[in-house]
Amino acid sequence: MNGRDDEFLKSLLAAFRGEAAEHWQAISAGLLELERSPAPEVVERVYREAHSLKGAARAVSQTEIETVCQALESAFAGWKRQEWQPVPASFDTLHRATDLIQQLVEAPGSIDPGRVTQMKSDIETLCLLAPRAPAPEHVEPVMPATHGGETIRVATRKLDGLMLQAEEMLAVKLAVNQRAGDLRELRTQFNEQLRAEAPDPHQLRVLEAKLQTLSRVAEHDNHTIGRMVDDLLEGSKQLLMLPCATFLNVLPKLVRDLCRDQAKEAELVVHGGEVEIDKRILEEMKDPLIHLVRNCVDHGVEKPAERARLGKPARATITVSVTQVDGNKVELAVSDDGAGVAVEHVKAAAVKHGLVSAADARQLDEPAALALMFLSGVSTTPIITKISGRGLGLAIVREKAENLGGRVAVQTQAGKGTTFRILLPLTLATFRGTLVQAAGQTFVIPTTNVERVGRVRVAEIKTVENNETIAMDGKTVALVRLAPVLELPANSALTDEPVWLTFVVVTAGEKRIAFGVEAVLRAQEVLVKSLRKPLVRVRNIAGATVLGSGAVVLILNVADLLQSATKVRLVVKGAPARAVERKVVLVVEDSITSRMLLKNILESAGYRVRTAVDGLDALSQLKTEPVDGVVSDVQMPRLDGFNLTEKIRADRKLAELPVVLVTALGTQEDRERGVEVGANAYIVKSSFDQSNLLEALRRLV
Amino acid sequence: MTEDQQRILKARAQALAQEPVAQATEAMIEVVEFSLATERYAIEISFVREVFPFKELTPVPCTPPFYTGIVNVRGRLIPVVDLKKFFDLPANGLQDLHKVIILHSAEMDLGILADDVGGVRSVSVSQLQAALPTLSGIGQEYLRGVTGDRLVVLDAERILGDPKIVVHEEIEK
Numbered sequence: 001m002n003g004r005d006d007e008f009l010k011s012l013l014a015a016f017r018g019e020a021a022e023h024w025q026a027i028s029a030g031l032l033e034l035e036r037s038p039a040p041e042v043v044e045r046v047y048r049e050a051h052s053l054k055g056a057a058r059a060v061s062q063t064e065i066e067t068v069c070q071a072l073e074s075a076f077a078g079w080k081r082q083e084w085q086p087v088p089a090s091f092d093t094l095h096r097a098t099d100l101i102q103q104l105v106e107a108p109g110s111i112d113p114g115r116v117t118q119m120k121s122d123i124e125t126l127c128l129l130a131p132r133a134p135a136p137e138h139v140e141p142v143m144p145a146t147h148g149g150e151t152i153r154v155a156t157r158k159l160d161g162l163m164l165q166a167e168e169m170l171a172v173k174l175a176v177n178q179r180a181g182d183l184r185e186l187r188t189q190f191n192e193q194l195r196a197e198a199p200d201p202h203q204l205r206v207l208e209a210k211l212q213t214l215s216r217v218a219e220h221d222n223h224t225i226g227r228m229v230d231d232l233l234e235g236s237k238q239l240l241m242l243p244c245a246t247f248l249n250v251l252p253k254l255v256r257d258l259c260r261d262q263a264k265e266a267e268l269v270v271h272g273g274e275v276e277i278d279k280r281i282l283e284e285m286k287d288p289l290i291h292l293v294r295n296c297v298d299h300g301v302e303k304p305a306e307r308a309r310l311g312k313p314a315r316a317t318i319t320v321s322v323t324q325v326d327g328n329k330v331e332l333a334v335s336d337d338g339a340g341v342a343v344e345h346v347k348a349a350a351v352k353h354g355l356v357s358a359a360d361a362r363q364l365d366e367p368a369a370l371a372l373m374f375l376s377g378v379s380t381t382p383i384i385t386k387i388s389g390r391g392l393g394l395a396i397v398r399e400k401a402e403n404l405g406g407r408v409a410v411q412t413q414a415g416k417g418t419t420f421r422i423l424l425p426l427t428l429a430t431f432r433g434t435l436v437q438a439a440g441q442t443f444v445i446p447t448t449n450v451e452r453v454g455r456v457r458v459a460e461i462k463t464v465e466n467n468e469t470i471a472m473d474g475k476t477v478a479l480v481r482l483a484p485v486l487e488l489p490a491n492s493a494l495t496d497e498p499v500w501l502t503f504v505v506v507t508a509g510e511k512r513i514a515f516g517v518e519a520v521l522r523a524q525e526v527l528v529k530s531l532r533k534p535l536v537r538v539r540n541i542a543g544a545t546v547l548g549s550g551a552v553v554l555i556l557n558v559a560d561l562l563q564s565a566t567k568v569r570l571v572v573k574g575a576p577a578r579a580v581e582r583k584v585v586l587v588v589e590d591s592i593t594s595r596m597l598l599k600n601i602l603e604s605a606g607y608r609v610r611t612a613v614d615g616l617d618a619l620s621q622l623k624t625e626p627v628d629g630v631v632s633d634v635q636m637p638r639l640d641g642f643n644l645t646e647k648i649r650a651d652r653k654l655a656e657l658p659v660v661l662v663t664a665l666g667t668q669e670d671r672e673r674g675v676e677v678g679a680n681a682y683i684v685k686s687s688f689d690q691s692n693l694l695e696a697l698r699r700l701v
Numbered sequence: 702m703t704e705d706q707q708r709i710l711k712a713r714a715q716a717l718a719q720e721p722v723a724q725a726t727e728a729m730i731e732v733v734e735f736s737l738a739t740e741r742y743a744i745e746i747s748f749v750r751e752v753f754p755f756k757e758l759t760p761v762p763c764t765p766p767f768y769t770g771i772v773n774v775r776g777r778l779i780p781v782v783d784l785k786k787f788f789d790l791p792a793n794g795l796q797d798l799h800k801v802i803i804l805h806s807a808e809m810d811l812g813i814l815a816d817d818v819g820g821v822r823s824v825s826v827s828q829l830q831a832a833l834p835t836l837s838g839i840g841q842e843y844l845r846g847v848t849g850d851r852l853v854v855l856d857a858e859r860i861l862g863d864p865k866i867v868v869h870e871e872i873e874k
Contacts, residue, residue: 011807441759441760441762486762486763487762487763488762529778531761531771531778531780532778532809532810533808533809533867534780534809534811534866534867534868535761535764535768535771535780535868536867536868536869537868537869537870538761538763538764538868538870539763539870540762540763541761541762541763544759544771544778546773546778550757550773551757551759552757552759552771552772552773552778553759554759554761554762596789599789611789
């Protein structure tokens, strides 16, 4: 089947992308090494990498990548045989070739084929002094038959350990089976005694002893199984732990390229590449780390001449170190021995952007002033480079770190350098969550983002510019009800506005909002499970967790919530939740085309639409699910529009419901009949355009 | 009986005798039958991972209305879709939903709600006829076809591959 072929090809390409990334990264790392000190074994390594990548590219018909790799392979082969010697400029060409491969891998089709041809001839020029080496005939590497999707490398020892633990579970299965059998037998024997005319006291004592033994064994099982499950879980978490080196290896090239662009000199020193961190944290921290390193080169490191004038070595040192602290935390430090950050400049920039008043700024001590750097909009550089200079970078770094439950700090000394420290949790898997209730449903808010919980007298809620606010420690905090933010109707069980409102103050970055909830239940450890495709990303939802009771509870995405909350406008105090609810209209129409058409029109106008196929269907739906209005056709099987209207008017609960009849019957009689049965509006299809209907609904509903 | 008649009957008998061979070469698909409100549907068994009786379903806010929620299937959280809403069918008749049929493809697992799940049967592909829209109300694109006895065979591949089933939303800034 064609679709299957496509799917297969897609998964094949995904596997190739994963494999290709490993190869070009290895080539790039090898080139950096060779630049420092040419070693034959490294030449051999990059040669092999280029060769393998060429084979893989050929297998999936990526001819452009194949072409570049072919050229690289020949160049490396020539170098290996000492047919040519690299000069510093050769490395630039080779690095550019690696970059091109990366682009071809990551965004195939977006590269001008001319660049590939140009690159090929550039590489060939490198070894022009010698005849081109023939492509060596090796056995082509076999494409691994993996399915699509992300893959990670796991040390075999970890898998072995996990397999052993999983095997131990067999013992649990057998034991539980045995216990179940024992209990069955006990029950049979006990039943026998119950049925006997005179129970045998001796036998009863035997049974009691058996029961005691069994209960003791069960206690023991409980203990052992608990430990085994914990171990297995811990072992599984370990699979997601990757050494930091996997993401630190992009940095040497980054520093090299940045320095070349800016005519600066810097050496990158990396410590702690072996520290293992949860893969998901690593991925989240990649961009912030790149940003910090870029900052070092852009703002920290001075030009060599300037450094010489200051009596510093011309070559600056940028250090990236990863250290494990307290067993479950890790510190990521990025430092340079450059110019440092001028506190006065930060204050000036913050004042300029209106983030603090000039008077306040003067009062700030150094740490407080430096903290201003993390506010968005504050940048001390006048020049905008790729990322840094726009004043957004550090705000993003802080937001990312805080989303992961981490913290950011900065130290600086004028003329000596700057150090950024990010303290992160080692693993994401479990965290403390605060369980709250909204619209009758339970949700988890990560406790790190919960500043406090409390309750406020409803009478003390003040409306400022149509938004509710509460006073807290003398400050005004915006108040938003959680249910409408999550697009849920307010809990109908709570019809009367209570005297007290419970709230949770949620913070992230610079934002802080109090969310009104029905109840705050408790705080507890939760194990995060992310939602998977097809629910790739649901707004306001970060994932889910399974409580001890087996119930599934959703974990809220704090960053999204704060964003969504600002969009929910509360119009009138006293009816806060209803203002954002969309009106529900029931469309009754037997023709599927007209039904879809009406549904579409009404939905575009902002209504929620339910549909019914005829009057009878409509009536049964109205009895179970209330709506705000009915739009109905007249001629329908089973129960027509006139009769439906009549029945609605006759029903005590539905009598007031607005009914709009839409029909092809345009005679005076029909119109009168419509009025007679109690329709609120009668729209003839021949004159039917959207505005008529929408206008009628607007007036009625 | 005339000779002609006898000859015809004989030919027929021979044709009938051939049938098993003919049937073996005919393309058959195995389907799982299930009911939703008053209607009977079926879905190809190769897409069915399992049938799961559920007690609790957690609604997920901010998803399209056809998503009923997620269920916990032995630690895996599986999103569940109400096909009636997915197909924009009116919800007529009382529904007694308590089973989830878990469909799978290389990319995802997806549950669909069912009132009751019947047995497995074989359906001959050639006997599937294009469904009349009035019969099922479901768009042609989601159907494999309808059998002679009005069993509506859904196209699981199309449902799982429908872009509208995927929720991938960022908050608008």
